[in-house]
Amino acid sequence: MKMPLRRRRFTLCADDFGQSGPINAAIIELVRVWRIGATSVMSQGPAWPEGARALRDYHHLTDVGLHLNLTRRFEALDSTRPLIWWLYAAPRGKVDREQVRAAFLSQIDLFVKYFGRLPDYLDGHQHVHSFTDIREVLTEVIAECWKDRPRPWVRAPDCVLDSCGVPLKGWVLRRASRGFSEHAAREGLRYTKKLAGLYALDPAADYPRLMKRWLHRLPSGTVLMCHPGHQTYDLSDPIREARYAEYLYLNYRGLSDDCLSADVSLVKFADLEATSPQADSRFLRY
Numbered sequence: 001m002k003m004p005l006r007r008r009r010f011t012l013c014a015d016d017f018g019q020s021g022p023i024n025a026a027i028i029e030l031v032r033v034w035r036i037g038a039t040s041v042m043s044q045g046p047a048w049p050e051g052a053r054a055l056r057d058y059h060h061l062t063d064v065g066l067h068l069n070l071t072r073r074f075e076a077l078d079s080t081r082p083l084i085w086w087l088y089a090a091p092r093g094k095v096d097r098e099q100v101r102a103a104f105l106s107q108i109d110l111f112v113k114y115f116g117r118l119p120d121y122l123d124g125h126q127h128v129h130s131f132t133d134i135r136e137v138l139t140e141v142i143a144e145c146w147k148d149r150p151r152p153w154v155r156a157p158d159c160v161l162d163s164c165g166v167p168l169k170g171w172v173l174r175r176a177s178r179g180f181s182e183h184a185a186r187e188g189l190r191y192t193k194k195l196a197g198l199y200a201l202d203p204a205a206d207y208p209r210l211m212k213r214w215l216h217r218l219p220s221g222t223v224l225m226c227h228p229g230h231q232t233y234d235l236s237d238p239i240r241e242a243r244y245a246e247y248l249y250l251n252y253r254g255l256s257d258d259c260l261s262a263d264v265s266l267v268k269f270a271d272l273e274a275t276s277p278q279a280d281s282r283f284l285r286y
Contacts (some may be wrong), residue, residue, distance in 0.1 A: 008220040008264045009272050010196075012250075013155075014037035015067055015125070015227050016054070018048030020237070022230035024055075026247045030228060031058045035250050038223070039270045040067035040123055043110035044074045052114035063269050065121035065152065066111050068104055070128045079103045081124045087176055090131035100137045108145055118145065120268065123155035130157045130177035139187045153190040153269055155225075156181040161196040161218060164210055170198055173178075190269075194218060195227035203245040208254055215262035221272050226250065 014027045014036045024047050030036045039055065039062045041048060055064060073080045079099055089095050101219060112117055122138065129138050142151055157177040163170025184191040196214045199205050214224055228250055229243030237243070249255065259266060 006010055008218070008262075009267045010215075010218050010220070010222040010224050010264055011037035011269045011272060012266055013040060013065075013121075013223050013225050015040045015231075016042055016045075017067075018042040018045030018051050019072075019233065020045070020229070020232070021047050021050075022046070022232045023228070023243065024051040026052075026228045026230045026243070026251075028054050028058065030247070030250055031055075033251070034061060035255060035266070036062050037266055037272050038063040038065060038264040039110060039120065040065050040076075041115075041119070041205075042067050042069055042072065042125065043107045043114070044069065046074065048110065049114050049243050051187055056115065056134075058233050062093075063120040064115065064121060065109060066119040067123055067125050068129045069125040070103060071101065072135075083128070084156075086128050086131060086134070087172065090176065093133065095131075095133040097133060097137050100134055101141060104137060104141045105145070108141070112246050118259045119140060119148065119151040119152055121155070127155075127173060127177055129154070130180040135180055135183050139183070139189070142187075142189070151189055153192070154184055155195060155223060156184060156191040156193075157195055159192060159194050160198055161194050161214065161222065162198070163204065164199040164213070166198065171199075173198065192223040193221035194223070195225065199226065201239040201242040203241040205242070207242070207245050208249050208258075211249065211255070212258050212262070213260050218264070223269070 016025050017039050018041050027036060027039055043066060070086060071083045073082055128134055157173050158180045160170060160173055181191055189206050196218050199210055226246050227239060227243050228247035230247060231244045232240050234240055
């Protein structure tokens with residue numbers, strides 16, 4: 001059934017679609033039952049071409065964006081570097097902007113090739129899109145590719161809500177992305193007012209408890225990132241166990257009940273600032 005749209009609203013954004021079949025399948029299931037408001041795509045991922053065909057059937061239920069990647073190495077991809085390299089290079093002016101630009105344009109092309117249109121939004125794997133110098137390339141690419149079209153919204157990691165047991169990770173993220181929201185505002189881009197979902201990506205972290213905390217604390221307009229996936233024994237995915245723990249919580253009544261308890265509504269990004277208290281949310285159907 002439809003749930004009334006509450007005063008506080010958030011978007012649940014599932015990252016890494018396209019990385020693998022088990023991740024795709026889990027996200028598609030969650031989109032179908034309105035547990036996801038945004039889906040971030042890794043367009044170089046081996047599961048993207050097939051996943052795009054499945055996701056097109058549900059594009060009206062979720063924003064579909066591009067998860068820009070400079071750190072995850074896929075086959076035949078040689079422009080990636082470890083996150084630590086970007087954390088060192090970006091604030092020191094050592095980023096090769098042309099190389100980053102080429103990587104971003106290639107990923108946008110792959111998105112459009114299989115999905116048939118431009119992404120609704122842009123964010124970054126490990127938040128690299130927000131780093132110094134890289135953010136400049138991001139806005140140049142948006143101006144080039146979107147031109148007269150409505151510009152995509154972007155994720156602002158400098159507005160992270162809390163660190164949930166990983167204070168160093170939170171400090172590094174805020175430091176690396178410092179000033180990104182101001183940059184997005186100057187460029188006339190819509191951006192996330194708050195970002196939640198940062199934690200150790202460890203199944204021992206007790207994901208349901210963390211979600212209850214976020215849902216009760218998040219201000220309206222928050223984008224809450226998640227990384228669901230089906231159970232797999234793929235050793236190349238270091239967060240595979242956390243993905244499955246997230247999927248189990250999101251796919252059952254836990255999320256619905258916790259949203260009711262916290263008096264929040266899960267919506268698409270476009271509906272975060274809806275003003276009518278009489279509006280209905282299609283999400284969290286029973």
